[in-house]
Amino acid sequence: MSGPRTLFDKIWDDHVVERLPDGTCLLYIDRHLVHEVTSPQAFEGLRAAGRPVRRPEATIAVADHNVPTSDRRHGIAEPESRLQVETLERNVADFGVPYFPVLDERQGIVHIIGPEQGISLPGMTIVCGDSHTSTHGALGALAFGIGTSEVEHVLATQTLLQKRAKNMRIEVAGQTPAGSSAKDIILAIIGAIGTAGGTGHVIEFTGDAIRALDMAGRMTVCNMAIEAGARAGLVAPDETTFDWIKGRPYAPQGADFEAAVRYWRGLASDPGAVYDKVVRIEAATIAPMVTWGTSPECVAPITGAVPDPAAEPDPTKRAEITRMLTYMGLQPGQKLAEIPVDVVFIGSCTNGRIEDIRAAAAIARGRRVARGVRALVVPGSGLVKKQAEAEGLDRILLEAGFEWREPGCSMCLGMNEDKLTPGQRAASTSNRNFEGRQGPGGRTHLVSPAMAAAAAIAGRLADAREFL
Amino acid sequence: MEKFTQLTAIAAPLPLANVDTDKIIPARFLKTIHRSGLGVHLFDTLRFDEHGAERPDFVLNREPYRRAQILIAHENFGCGSSREHAPWALLDFGIRCVIAPDFADIFYNNCFKNGILPIRLPRALCDALIDDVAQGDNARLAIDLERQVVVRPNGQEIPFEIDPFRKHLLLNGLDDIGQTMAHAGAIDAFEQNRAAAQPWLPKTTRA
Ligand code: SF4
Numbered sequence: 001m002s003g004p005r006t007l008f009d010k011i012w013d014d015h016v017v018e019r020l021p022d023g024t025c026l027l028y029i030d031r032h033l034v035h036e037v038t039s040p041q042a043f044e045g046l047r048a049a050g051r052p053v054r055r056p057e058a059t060i061a062v063a064d065h066n067v068p069t070s071d072r073r074h075g076i077a078e079p080e081s082r083l084q085v086e087t088l089e090r091n092v093a094d095f096g097v098p099y100f101p102v103l104d105e106r107q108g109i110v111h112i113i114g115p116e117q118g119i120s121l122p123g124m125t126i127v128c129g130d131s132h133t134s135t136h137g138a139l140g141a142l143a144f145g146i147g148t149s150e151v152e153h154v155l156a157t158q159t160l161l162q163k164r165a166k167n168m169r170i171e172v173a174g175q176t177p178a179g180s181s182a183k184d185i186i187l188a189i190i191g192a193i194g195t196a197g198g199t200g201h202v203i204e205f206t207g208d209a210i211r212a213l214d215m216a217g218r219m220t221v222c223n224m225a226i227e228a229g230a231r232a233g234l235v236a237p238d239e240t241t242f243d244w245i246k247g248r249p250y251a252p253q254g255a256d257f258e259a260a261v262r263y264w265r266g267l268a269s270d271p272g273a274v275y276d277k278v279v280r281i282e283a284a285t286i287a288p289m290v291t292w293g294t295s296p297e298c299v300a301p302i303t304g305a306v307p308d309p310a311a312e313p314d315p316t317k318r319a320e321i322t323r324m325l326t327y328m329g330l331q332p333g334q335k336l337a338e339i340p341v342d343v344v345f346i347g348s349c350t351n352g353r354i355e356d357i358r359a360a361a362a363i364a365r366g367r368r369v370a371r372g373v374r375a376l377v378v379p380g381s382g383l384v385k386k387q388a389e390a391e392g393l394d395r396i397l398l399e400a401g402f403e404w405r406e407p408g409c410s411m412c413l414g415m416n417e418d419k420l421t422p423g424q425r426a427a428s429t430s431n432r433n434f435e436g437r438q439g440p441g442g443r444t445h446l447v448s449p450a451m452a453a454a455a456a457i458a459g460r461l462a463d464a465r466e467f468l
Numbered sequence: 469m470e471k472f473t474q475l476t477a478i479a480a481p482l483p484l485a486n487v488d489t490d491k492i493i494p495a496r497f498l499k500t501i502h503r504s505g506l507g508v509h510l511f512d513t514l515r516f517d518e519h520g521a522e523r524p525d526f527v528l529n530r531e532p533y534r535r536a537q538i539l540i541a542h543e544n545f546g547c548g549s550s551r552e553h554a555p556w557a558l559l560d561f562g563i564r565c566v567i568a569p570d571f572a573d574i575f576y577n578n579c580f581k582n583g584i585l586p587i588r589l590p591r592a593l594c595d596a597l598i599d600d601v602a603q604g605d606n607a608r609l610a611i612d613l614e615r616q617v618v619v620r621p622n623g624q625e626i627p628f629e630i631d632p633f634r635k636h637l638l639l640n641g642l643d644d645i646g647q648t649m650a651h652a653g654a655i656d657a658f659e660q661n662r663a664a665a666q667p668w669l670p671k672t673t674r675a
Contacts, residue, residue, distance in 0.1 A: 250672050
């Protein structure tokens with residue numbers, strides 16, 4: 001391709017092994033992250049066909065989705081979860097794939113540990129059998145989720161058959177107000193463009209408000225690009241990125257690092273590069289957000305109210321809102337800041353990094369979790385947990401009445417024993433508020449870590465700015 | 469993978485938008501290590517109440533739709549997770565074709581890998597088909613992939629678009645790993661060129 005190119009174009013062009021006659025590309029994959037839920041059938045397929053893993057060293061495996069987050073030195077009690085983790089352990093041993101065991105301090109949520117270890121780097125193509133692979137796009141890598149058949153395809157060939165996605169740019173212009181976080185930015189974006197707003201596109205996030213984010217914040221934003229329907233999210237790598245990567249275990253070191261940075265600097269979109277779709281959002285308008293429905297696009301500022309379906313002209317949408325409010329147990333016009341919560345969940349690949357735990361602890365310090373509220377803090381990795389403990393954040397949270405748990409996906413999807421019970425209402429820092437996502441019949445309000453901590457203290461959805 | 473050529477079957481109307489993968493197969497059923505057996509949990513929360521009893525008004529609990537092999541839905545079908553358990557559950561139930569105005573990207577891809585044909589049709593045509601199949605025992609549609617048409621009960625043919633490569637794979641039931649293996653030489657060459665151009669890159673992996 002000639003002419004000015006976007007960041008996405010450049011990474012894509014750099015990885016095309018072959019272009020097939022119909023335009024489908026055989027795309028080279030630099031890194032493949034594997035977890036226990038979407039891989040067993042892929043390894044089963046390789047075995048059946050007698051195929052090896054082409055590049056085990058470019059692959060990394062970890063168990064995260066259904067590991068218990070309580071003391072796990074005695075193994076996993078739940079038989080089906082244990083079988084999945086044991087199956088992964090047998091598969092990585094048979095196929096020679098590097099693996100971080102459950103008791104290793106590097107274990108954690110796959111999308112937390114890839115960047116943390118320097119396994120995910122700018123300019124790479126990164127895939128995982130998990131939609132939130134978009135997280136790694138924060139480093140300026142083309143990272144996207146794939147299905148199990150594709151997991152098998154990458155294991156066998158280190159490539160994928162892909163159609164080129166379209167380019168979309170979302171500019172978050174200006175400065176985000178104090179008290180609003182990266183989570184509020186991405187929730188506001190999804191509220192504005194909808195859950196299908198990015199379908200078929202790779203979204204590049206640009207603008208001063210994105211540049212001002214630290215890496216954790218950029219990962220939060222890219223993490224939820226998939227909730228806006230996008231194939232992937234991207235932020236162009238800059239000094240913030242390079243400083244953050246430097247010295248990480250798998251990152252290039254010394255002169256190699258300098259050489260890599262020179263290459264990475266060239267990845268930014270060229271001036272005049274053309275996007276198929278452009279959206280601009282004023283950062284100054286972004287307040288702390290909370291979702292009220294069972295789709296991430298059903299979001300409003302915490303100062304707002306539950307919408308009234310009667311005000312919706314489209315009958316299909318009206319019926320959908322009514323259905324959601326019934327499921328959520330909410331009344332039209334109810335003030336969001338008056339909705340009581342039973343459970344608070346702080347964690348997940350969206351908000352399970354050290355910066356997120358710091359934000360929660362800053363609110364929790366010297367306060368108490370409201371009576372009757374169960375509040376869980378689940379660090380995203382063993383290293384995040386260790387760092388938080390070194391900073392004394394665990395003490396602050398424990399003293400305030402929060403639970404301090406072992407790393408994993410936990411209540412983000414309720415595959416382990418951390419689940420909502422029917423009718424229970426949670427303020428959650430995760431990414432999906434679908435019906436039953438956090439447990440059958442559970443009701444989820446998506447919020448930032450500061451907002452989640454504020455909800456725990458107040459016993460209801462609350463404006464974190466009142467606790468700063 | 470099973471071939472997909474022609475299909476004449478009962479079609480079930482599911483006039484819902486944003487049918488997400490958690491609705492298709494809730495996460496608590498993902499603990500399997502095999503591809504088959506998920507059909508009993510398809511649409512679990514819509515199909516069954518909290519005691520596991522069938523909800524009589526849900527379409528797949530009604531005759532003749534219990535035997536449906538085609539599903540017709542509204543916008544953004546399959547949004548949410550990348551879990552291939554969603555198409556596996558559909559397939560295990562017997563669904564071979566989903567018709568909707570549009571699909572979430574990953575789900576759309578995953579369908580082809582499992583011999584399910586996703587068909588995009590404008591919302592008005594989806595609604596017309598939903599009306600057709602709401603007529604009980606006449607609820608049959610015919611799909612001809614070779615000719616790229618959906619045949620309504622009244623014989624009218626509705627054409628649909630599909631990527632030629634994907635059509636070829638579906639028609640022949642081809643596994644695309646085998647196809648890609650034919651390019652092994654190009655992959656080797658690509659890896660060598662890349663390592664030469666960016667010598668630091670191979671050093672970022674550990675065996
Ligand atoms: S934390 Fe949640 S969204 Fe992230 S990988 Fe785990 S289950 Fe998926």
